[in-house]
Amino acid sequence: MSAPKIITREELDRLLWGAADILRGTTDAADFKNHILSLLFLKRLNDVFLERRQEIIDEYVKSGKPEDQATEFAEDPDEYGRGSYYIPLKARWAELMKIPENRAEEIDIALQAVEDENGDIFNGILTSVRFNDERRFGGNAKDLDAFMQRLLTHFANIPLGNHNLIDPDILGxxxxxxxxxxxxxxxxxxxxxxxxxxxxxxxxxxxxxxxxxxxxxxxxxxxxxxxxxxxxxxxxxxxxxxxxxxxxxxxxxxxxxxxxxxxxxxxxxxxxxxxxxxxxxxxxxxxxxxxxxxxxxxxxxxxxxxxxxxxxxxxxxxxxxxxxxxxxxxxxxxxxxxxxxxxxxxxxxxxxxxxxxxxxxxxxxxxxxxxxxxxxxxxxxxxxxxxxxxxxxxxxxxxxxxxxxxxxxxxxxxxxxxxxxxxxxxxxxxxxxEGFYHEGKNRNSLRWEDILRIVSVFNAWAKPDRLPEAVEQLSQSWIDGYEQHRNIQLERSPNNELRELVNNRFDNELVKVQEAQKVVKEWFQADHPGGRTSLEKFANVVPLAEIEQENDFNLNISRYVDTSDPPPQLDVKAELKKLRKLEEKRDTAEQQMNQLLAELGYEE
The missing domain is CATH 3.40.50.150 (Vaccinia Virus protein VP39)
Structure with missing residues (x-):
């Protein structure tokens, strides 16, 4: 038996979004998301079922049972559990691929069959969408059938069994x-x-x-x-x-x-x-x-x-x-x-x-x-x-x-x-x-440094002496989490090429954490006009008495955190000195102009 194909997160993202590309133009995102996600789930159930089915057959054959009897035992729903579920014959992907027409109706029947077989787990969720709806998928039965065939074929080429995923978390x-x-x-x-x-x-x-x-x-x-x-x-x-x-x-x-x-x-x-x-x-x-x-x-x-x-x-x-x-x-x-x-x-x-x-x-x-x-x-x-x-x-x-x-x-x-x-x-x-988020074209987003800044200040209770350690601890916890998943994926990587991909991906993630840590440290140490610190412009711990007595229980953030810089302090002596120099230049220019006018006969 050949080794199962191992799929990475990036490849899985691309393949799954490819299913949405098939439907784009026939319906809007609010509609087709439910159909794509339902097919994804059905294919996942199928692939895990097939893995477990083969395990059952192998176990019985190893115990001395004939293969045909072992195969018969593998059709017992009670043999399934621990994340695998029995899939009735009519709902198996290979059977759906054989259907010559009315595929949308057969998909609906398949989803209902799985739900009926595993009602305590899937009650109501597999039948929350209806595929057999011509109005939603192109307007006629022929187009509907064509769309369903393309979707079935697309998902047939996406391996979603436990043995196919480089990390159990990537499917989620x-x-x-x-x-x-x-x-x-x-x-x-x-x-x-x-x-x-x-x-x-x-x-x-x-x-x-x-x-x-x-x-x-x-x-x-x-x-x-x-x-x-x-x-x-x-x-x-x-x-x-x-x-x-x-x-x-x-x-x-x-x-x-x-x-x-x-x-x-x-x-x-x-x-x-x-x-x-x-x-x-x-x-x-x-x-x-x-x-x-x-x-x-x-x-x-x-x-x-x-x-x-x-x-x-x-x-x-x-x-x-x-x-x-x-x-x-x-x-x-x-x-x-x-x-x-x-x-x-x-x-x-x-x-x-x-x-x-x-x-x-x-x-x-x-x-x-x-x-x-x-x-x-x-x-x-x-x-x-x-x-x-x-x-x-x-x-x-x-x-x-x-x-x-x-x-x-x-x-x-x-x-x-x-x-x-x-x-x-x-x-x-x-x-x-501004500066505490990534500014996008249509929608803004938080970055790692923004989360690190907020959570570290919360953990340090906005105390300057505690903040560096809070930043270090939180950053390290993220690094530890990444290393944990790196090790899982390296253990499941069958070749050096895939191991290199895994290492490159996690190296890039670690760089993001290190860059976030650097940004927050530089922000914390930055100088501001008037001598105020970055932390003072970002956060403030306020007694309840002040909130009650001075603000009547109003929690408007701007009442407690002043993000503005004070106006620059005016050095009166220095400014007067500049003024005197400007006056001297003015007087000199005026004398030169008067002399020139006199030479030209415009003044007596």
Missing amino acids: ESYEYLIDRFADGAGKKGGEYRTPPMVVRTIVELLRPQEGMRIHDPTCGTGGMLIGCGRYVEDHGGNPKNITLTGQEKNYSTWAIAKFNMLLHNFPDGKVELGDTIVSPKFEEGGALQSFDRIIANPPFSLREWHGVEADQDTGKVDSKKVKERWQNDSFRRFHRGIPPTTKGDTAFLQHMIEVCNDRGMVGVVLPHGVLFRGGAEAAVRKALLQEDLFEAVIGLPEKLFYGTGIPASILILNKNKPTEREKHVLFIDASA
């Missing part, structure tokens, strides 16, 4: 690469299901999830934040299987993608529920909300329909009194600090997250800046949370970071178990200024 990484590409193409719609990966990385680094923790995302989209927490645990030497990942997502197709994502990242025990977190939270027991060690989220900004109250049919408006009446009686008592405004759900999600956070837990959430300073009910919620000493950090992000919106946002870190030195204080960081 490539899956997220596809989601990012689709989110970019979907524009505003992309923001409904996807948070930029570097923003996710920033929040995960701030929360520092640990092995054994229960981690929850109440508005999980495609699951990227949960997976980021799992990867963090793995990269820091923990067992990612020894964490609990849970999430809830309202959009059906996005929920299905999140389920795929968890499975492809080897988190089969991750639990993602379908439903509205505010109206119908799924993670509750006996009438009480479950609690978690880490809550991480990027809820929809200022959601108008957060409350579930229908608008009046005549006026088209929602009655604020009905909203207040409904949520004053919330069975989970989430809004005792204040009922959120009828047209803005930001503090609804924030309060929900606080309620599901256990007594030693932390919350990391992305919210629009308005939450920091708006009045009314939101001000009451903000005041209560500050008086409870839950805010640990408020971090301002650059504009145009998120898919589909240009408004700047903030990361809020809340902590029910703040270290003693952080009690009764809040750290403010303004990471929105």
Whole structure:
């Protein structure tokens, strides 16, 4: 038997995006992403099934069974598990390739068959899209068949078994690469299901999830934040299987993608529920909300329909009194600090997250800046949370970071178990200024140095004497994670050519970390007009008393972090000296001019 083909992350990205190229022009990104991702998942299930099937046959043959009997045993669904699933004959890729016509219908049947066979795992996710839809794929049966044949053939040439992947993580990484590409193409719609990966990385680094923790995302989209927490645990030497990942997502197709994502990242025990977190939270027991060690989220900004109250049919408006009446009686008592405004759900999600956070837990959430300073009910919620000493950090992000919106946002870190030195204080960081992000044509992004700067300042609690060590420790943790994955991939590389590719890739990643470290160190040591330091212009630890007494619980970052440089100090003596010299030159020029005029007869 020949050795399996080993595929790298870069090659897998290229091959998977090639499937999207087949459909481009027939439908938009918001539609075809679900079909591409479903076929990717079906092909992955097929290839892992075939690997496990061969293992079963080999095991029985080795034990003395005839090959035909061993092959028969390999058709027993109970023989499959530990990441492999039984695939019925009609859903196997080789059978789909034989179909002469009506291929879209047969793909739908295949997905249904796999779901029926493994309903406890795949319930509802494989049938979340429909392939047999002529209107979506070219307008007639012939064109539809042609598209399906091209897709089947394309995926047939992409090996997705466990033995084909140079690192178990690359399939999940490539899956997220596809989601990012689709989110970019979907524009505003992309923001409904996807948070930029570097923003996710920033929040995960701030929360520092640990092995054994229960981690929850109440508005999980495609699951990227949960997976980021799992990867963090793995990269820091923990067992990612020894964490609990849970999430809830309202959009059906996005929920299905999140389920795929968890499975492809080897988190089969991750639990993602379908439903509205505010109206119908799924993670509750006996009438009480479950609690978690880490809550991480990027809820929809200022959601108008957060409350579930229908608008009046005549006026088209929602009655604020009905909203207040409904949520004053919330069975989970989430809004005792204040009922959120009828047209803005930001503090609804924030309060929900606080309620599901256990007594030693932390919350990391992305919210629009308005939450920091708006009045009314939101001000009451903000005041209560500050008086409870839950805010640990408020971090301002650059504009145009998120898919589909240009408004700047903030990361809020809340902590029910703040270290003693952080009690009764809040750290403010303004990471929105020019130079603290990569400026793109349509959308900006955070770089490694930007994450390193933010997280190091948070870890050092903005103390200058602690910052160099914090930068060093965080950089080293990234390097250790890269080296861990380098070693995994080198062990799976069958030849020197592939090993060289692996080493080149990770060498490049390490260079990025080293460059980020250098940039942050130079930034920290830079001189500024007026003698202020870079750190002083970037962050400030503020006592709660100042926030209350001088700012009436307003958390607007600009009140606490002054990023401007003072006007230059005027040296009066030096300036007068310059003025006297200019006056002398003026007098000399005037004398010369008068003399010239006299010579020409213009003056007596």
